[in-house]
Amino acid sequence: MNSNQRILETFLTLYQGQSLSITETSERYDVAPRTTQRDFAAISEALDAHDVALSLEYDPVQQRYKMQNADELSPQEVLLIGKILLESRALTKVELEKTMNHLLQELSPESSKHIKTLMANELLNYYPLKHQEDLLQLIWDFSRYIVEKTVIAFYYRKNRGEVVLRKGLPVSLFFSEYYFYVLLYNPKYENYLIYRLDRFGEIAETSDRIKIPYKDRLEDGELRKKIHFMYAGKEVTFTFRFWGIVEAALDKLPNSKVIKEFDDASVIIEATAYDTGVIMWLLSQGKNVQVLSPPSFVDKVRDEIEDMLKRYTD
DSSP: OOHHHHHHHHHHHHHTTOOBOHHHHHHHHTOOHHHHHHHHHHHHHHHHHTTOSEEEEEETTTTEEEEEETTSOOHHHHHHHHHHHHHHOOSOHHHHHHHHHHHHTTSOHHHHHHHHHHHHHHHHTOOOOTTOOOOHHHHHHHHHHHHHTOOEEEEEEOTTSOEEEEEEEEEEEEEETTEEEEEEEETTTTEEEEEEGGGEEEEEEOSOOOOOOGGGOOOHHHHHHHOBTTBOOOEEEEEEEEOSOHHHHHHHSTTOEEEEEOTTSOEEEEEEEEHHHHHHHHHHTGGGEEEEEOHHHHHHHHHHHHHHHHHHHO
């Protein structure tokens, strides 16, 4: 085997994710260690001379060379994605394992084995949501509907099991509190309606065209700041006094801000959100929240509290 063939074979071995030492490579090709060192140097110089994301790195502790690809997923990124998927519980176990296997294939055998070891117990005890619906293809389809502005007709299963036929223009896809949701514009009601992705039945693309009036257009970024638990309602700017963990409240309400601080460590927060969903969150904070304004919103919260109390007094 000539030197060019030897260098090419060494490169391909490194490119496939294996690490090599000078000693084992010298023995493999029956050449002197100095020759192998020159081979590694030639590969490194060739990579540096071209505009590629590859580089040859040397680990002085293990005394081995390894190819690094700046464009590939890192083990840290795969671990992060895996942890988020596990915590979300959004995918069926089959879809989760399929997705994780594809991610792990992007890593070296050593890194893949390490990630599998770290996540083995969590994968074994993964507990998906009750609906058990495959979502990956639906997510892909709805992303296409949104980009291509495709109006769809579809069957939808409501909360209590009733199946209804609906039509609308998908405009956004969200993930919130374990579920994926689709926001559709319905021209009949001239309003946006929210549907849970796993409850869609048969879907048919139509040739209809829906143009959303300019006054009704919503930006994804702004919408995400205002919708909570995927309940819509009316937009309201409100203030509340908060005795809980301030950072958690500000994170839950992305466009919120502290406008006053008190000696007892409580604060007054101003935020804008859609009322139906945010009332649910406010009430979940118990005595740590006192809604202050506007009066109409205070009345809504008070009415909800009174209705809750009736459950325990009637």
